[in-house]
Amino acid sequence: MKYLFAIFCIVVIFISCRKDVIGHIPTPYELEIPSHFPSMVIPENNPMTKEGVDLGRMLFYEERLSGDNSMSCASCHSPENSFSDPNQFSTGINGIQGNRNSMALINLGWQKFFFWDGRAKSLEDQILEPVPNPIEMHQEWGDAVVKLEQDVEYRNMFFKAFGEKGIDSTKVSKAIAQFIRTMISGSSKFDVMYKFENSLPLNGNDQAILSSISPEEWAGYDLFKSLTGADCLHCHSGILMHINKFSNNGLDATFTDIGRGAITGNPNEIGRFKIPTLRNIALTAPYMHDGRFGTLDEVIEHYSSQLVSSPTIDPLMEHLSSGGVQLDSQEKDLLKKFLFTLTDYDFISNPDFQDPNK
Amino acid sequence: MKNLLILLSAAALLILSSCKDSTPTPTPVVVDQLKISIQPTFGPMNLNLDQTYVTAEGYNLQYTDIRFYVTSLSYNSKELCQAALFDYRENGTSFITQPGKPADFPSLNGFFGVDLAYNHDDPTVWPTTSPLNIIVANDMHWDWNPGYIFLKVEAKVDTLNDGVDNFNHYVVFHVGGDNLLQSVELSGYNWSQVSQGVFQLPLKLDMQKFLQNGAQTIDVKSEHSSHSMVGEEELSSKVIQNLKDALSPL
Numbered sequence: 001m002k003y004l005f006a007i008f009c010i011v012v013i014f015i016s017c018r019k020d021v022i023g024h025i026p027t028p029y030e031l032e033i034p035s036h037f038p039s040m041v042i043p044e045n046n047p048m049t050k051e052g053v054d055l056g057r058m059l060f061y062e063e064r065l066s067g068d069n070s071m072s073c074a075s076c077h078s079p080e081n082s083f084s085d086p087n088q089f090s091t092g093i094n095g096i097q098g099n100r101n102s103m104a105l106i107n108l109g110w111q112k113f114f115f116w117d118g119r120a121k122s123l124e125d126q127i128l129e130p131v132p133n134p135i136e137m138h139q140e141w142g143d144a145v146v147k148l149e150q151d152v153e154y155r156n157m158f159f160k161a162f163g164e165k166g167i168d169s170t171k172v173s174k175a176i177a178q179f180i181r182t183m184i185s186g187s188s189k190f191d192v193m194y195k196f197e198n199s200l201p202l203n204g205n206d207q208a209i210l211s212s213i214s215p216e217e218w219a220g221y222d223l224f225k226s227l228t229g230a231d232c233l234h235c236h237s238g239i240l241m242h243i244n245k246f247s248n249n250g251l252d253a254t255f256t257d258i259g260r261g262a263i264t265g266n267p268n269e270i271g272r273f274k275i276p277t278l279r280n281i282a283l284t285a286p287y288m289h290d291g292r293f294g295t296l297d298e299v300i301e302h303y304s305s306q307l308v309s310s311p312t313i314d315p316l317m318e319h320l321s322s323g324g325v326q327l328d329s330q331e332k333d334l335l336k337k338f339l340f341t342l343t344d345y346d347f348i349s350n351p352d353f354q355d356p357n358k
Numbered sequence: 359m360k361n362l363l364i365l366l367s368a369a370a371l372l373i374l375s376s377c378k379d380s381t382p383t384p385t386p387v388v389v390d391q392l393k394i395s396i397q398p399t400f401g402p403m404n405l406n407l408d409q410t411y412v413t414a415e416g417y418n419l420q421y422t423d424i425r426f427y428v429t430s431l432s433y434n435s436k437e438l439c440q441a442a443l444f445d446y447r448e449n450g451t452s453f454i455t456q457p458g459k460p461a462d463f464p465s466l467n468g469f470f471g472v473d474l475a476y477n478h479d480d481p482t483v484w485p486t487t488s489p490l491n492i493i494v495a496n497d498m499h500w501d502w503n504p505g506y507i508f509l510k511v512e513a514k515v516d517t518l519n520d521g522v523d524n525f526n527h528y529v530v531f532h533v534g535g536d537n538l539l540q541s542v543e544l545s546g547y548n549w550s551q552v553s554q555g556v557f558q559l560p561l562k563l564d565m566q567k568f569l570q571n572g573a574q575t576i577d578v579k580s581e582h583s584s585h586s587m588v589g590e591e592e593l594s595s596k597v598i599q600n601l602k603d604a605l606s607p608l
Contacts, residue, residue, distance in 0.1 A: 038482035038492050110493055198480070198502045225501065227585050233500070239482065243497040268408050268422075315422065315512050315528035318583065 024163045026051045029178070031109075034186030036200050036239055040109040046124060046174045048181065051161040054356075056179025058157065059172055061355040064147045066137035068093050073130070073176065074355065076102040079348050082280035083183065088291035096135040099257055101291035104284040106277055106347070109181040112244045116273045116289040119263045123180055127173040141169035148172070183353055185279050186239075189213055189341035193221060194239055213341070220338025223331055230303070230335050231325050234316045236278045241342065246272035247314040250307035250324075251288060259289065261312075271312050282343050296339055300332050392463065392549065393558045394454040396444055397608060398424060401566040407447055410523075414570050415577060418516040420525055421565060423447060425498060426509035426601060427489065428542060429476065431468035438463055441476065443489035443498065444563075453561070460549035460557045470540040470602040471508030477536060478505050500534065504586070508534040509601055511568070517579045529582045531597045538586060538594055540602045547607035560608040563601075571600040 026049035031040060042048055059065065060073045076090040077083040083105035089097040100116050108114070113121055120126035130136040131144055148154045148167050158167045161175055192209045195202055202210060223229040224236075235249075236242055246260040248271040255261075261270035273289040287293040293302065304327040307313075307320050319325045327335065347353075398405040398421075405411070410418050424446040431439045431454070442454045471477075472490070481492035481499050490506070492499055498507045510532050514525035549557040569576045574596055584590045584597060 036480075036482065038484075039486050041486050041493075112493075200480075227587060234497070237497065237501070238492050238499065240492075244493075245497060266408075309526070311525070315514065315530050318528070318530060 024051075024160050026161055026163060029053050029182075031182065031184070033184065034191065036191065036195050036198075037184070037186055038110065038239075040181065042109075042181070043122065043124070046177060048178050049161060051157065052175050052178040053182055055154075055157045055161045056175035056177065057353075057356055058154075059176050060179055061357065062148075065131050065139065065144050065172075066093050067139040067143075069147075071137050073127075076130075076136075077105050079354060080283075082106060082185075082283040082344075082348055083353075084284040086285065088286050090136070092133070092135045093138050094134070098135050100289050101286060103274075103276060104280060105180055105183055106185045106279050107240055108183070110240055113274065117259050117263050118246060118274050123177040124170075124173045127176045127180075128169060131169070141172075144172070145169065183347075185344040185347040187346040188279065188344040189217070190221075190241075190279075190338075191239075191344075193218070193341065214337070216334055216337045217341050220334040220336070221341070223327075223335050224338050229325070229331070230300075230327060231319070232278075232303075232335075235275045240277060241279050242275050242277040245275050247275050247316070248272045248310060248312045249303075250309070250313050250317050250320060251292070251302070253308050253310050255310075257290065268312055271310055272314075278339065279342050280344055280347065282340050283348065296336055297332070300327065300335055304332065388555055389457045390459050390555045390557065392438065392454070392456050392458040392460065393452075393552075393556060394442075394561060395451045395558065396446075396453045396561045396563050396605070397451050398446055398563045398565055401564065405565050411566070413515075413578065414575070415579065416519050417578060418523070418525070419513050419529075419578065420515075421511070421513045423510055423512035424563070424565070425511075426470065427472050427498070427506060429469045429471070429473040431466050433463045433466055436462055438466060439468075441472070441489045443494070463549075465543065465545035465547075467541070467543050470542040470598065470605075471534065471538065472506040474536055474539065477539075478502055481506075504535045506534055507532050508538065509598060511597065511601065513578065515578050515582070527579070527582065529578050530585075531583070531594075532585045533594045533598045535586045535594075538598050540598055542602055542605070544605075544607065561605055562608045564604045564606070568600045568604040571603050574600060576600060 029048035029050045029052070031048060033040060063069050063072045065072060071093050076085045078085070085102035088101060089099065090102045091097050103116065108123055114123065114126035120129065131139055132141055145167050154167065158171055159165055162171055189209055192202065192206045193213060195206060196210055225233045227233070235245070235247060246269065252271065255271045258270045260272040261267065282296065285294055285296070287299050293299045302324070304324045307317055307324045309320055313320065400411045405421065407422055407424070408420050410420055413419050424444070426444050427441060428444070429441045430437065431442065438458055439454050439456050444453050476490055480502070481490060481495060484491040486493065488494060495506060498510065499505070500507060511529070512531070513529035515527040515529055516523055516525045517527050518524065544561070547559055549559055552558045569578065576596060581593050584593045586594045
């Protein structure tokens with residue numbers, strides 16, 4: 001009878017206290033945000049975890065996400081080009097090209113919309129698009145998931161990242177989004193200039209960089225900010241070097257690609273495209289949504305003298321009537337010198353962002 | 359045996375009750391909410407961005423952007439809101455939603471623009487929900503010095519009265535700077551209850567009055583651009599005063 005009582009108690013305790021699911025609890029990931037940057041808002045449904053970031057990094061370089069196992073995200077967002085594509089248009093697995101230049105992946109954790117036309121409102125949404133896109137990786141998500149499920153390492157990594165069995169497209173996009181949120185660029189010469197001009201603390205390395213900044217680079221920065229100079233500040237301001245906005249920057253009088261207008265259906269937004277960051281701009285040629293400019297000189301010349309009017313041009317193109325801001329050759333040179341200070345070599349060579357299989 | 363069964367039942371009951379989640383359900387605390395909305399108008403008409411209105415001079419005008427900051431909005435020493443950003447394109451007529459009781463705010467005083475106490479602070483350190491956070495402020499911030507852009511009014515104008523739409527004349531008013539900060543007072547209004555615990559104060563922003571503020575008129579043909587730079591003081595001052603004066607209880 002004693003035994004019956006003991007067994008009864010054990011059964012009752014087991015039934016009343018057991019959890020329904022025993023899963024893995026992922027390790028929280030602490031983002032390394034530079035001291036002069038704002039906080040990053042992380043979506044509540046996709047918290048940063050070490051396992052999620054590691055998985056996202058693997059998936060970013062995973063060629064099995066494409067139909068013929070030849071393309072990964074990195075194919076069009078290569079580290080040496082600050083995670084952009086040096087080609088005007090990227091070529092998909094079937095040899096088909098799109099009509100827009102691949103955007104650089106820098107500090108995306110602070111952005112509010114994605115793609116040149118802003119059609120994705122979250123990183124997670126953005127990541128879902130290239131895999132099934134026929135002119136990109138051209139593979140149904142179901143097929144991509146089957147490939148991943150055949151790999152025991154991935155099965156384990158997904159389990160550790162999400163605390164449950166199973167792989168699906170949502171988990172893939174969440175993991176890659178976590179990885180991309182870690183891709184923070186804040187170690188350029190410009191960062192030291194920004195900190196110095198705003199009396200923010202400089203460490204020893206910053207001090208060394210500060211002493212290397214030339215008068216021409218400072219003069220270029222002044223020109224960059226001046227409303228009567230190059231007037232870049234209207235669209236490329238603050239520590240992130242961009243604003244969250246769409247703009248028609250005077251490239252064309254008529255449009256073959258109507259950009260934001262195709263998403264909203266608003267005729268006032270025809271020809272408007274997302275304003276990109278200028279960080280690492282020297283590494284991310286070609287420029288503009290259609291990669292029409294191969295060099296920074298061409299870009300500067302556009303804003304200096306080649307603006308074209310159209311009904312939806314941004315009112316901030318205030319020098320439109322004279323074709324642009326009319327920089328002389330010395331000013332163009334100074335401006336270019338400043339733009340080179342935006343290059344962050346630590347960012348592109350950061351081992352945490354490279355292919356984990358190499 | 360009967361006693362044993364009773365004993366087992368009592369033990370099971372005790373064990374089960376000891377293991378269950380015993381957190382009591384909290385009683386929800388009802389906090390009154392105060393909402394301030396702003397309806398832009400053009401005279402008696404509700405104003406829509408990108409829609410054509412006719413100015414006193416006969417120009418066809420389309421507003422494309424209306425944004426401004428109000429900060430340190432309070433009654434006596436009780437603050438309703440530290441900072442609020444009106445952004446008609448992004449947020450419509452919605453302006454301020456804060457916990458509070460109508461009786462605590464029979465009138466409101468504050469600044470049209472960004473209080474000197476905050477204007478030159480690091481814009482990255484504000485909470486991510488604050489209108490002063492650089493991500494929320496977005497292009498409403500120039501630099502640590504001169505600080506925030508207090509207001510943006512942008513428009514496209516057809517200044518030729520020839521019956522052909524040609525909105526190729528641009529109006530860009532970006533006004534800020536400590537010396538242009540304006541005091542603002544709202545009074546003579548009543549909070550109206552719109553639902554349980556929610557009280558609303560509807561304001562209007564008359565963008566016709568913005569252009570025709572008594573003797574202080576803005577002729578957008580000749581007065582169409584200000585970034586509050588040296589040499590633009592008179593127009594900058596007129597722009598911010600007129601916009602402030604255009605704001606009143608609905």
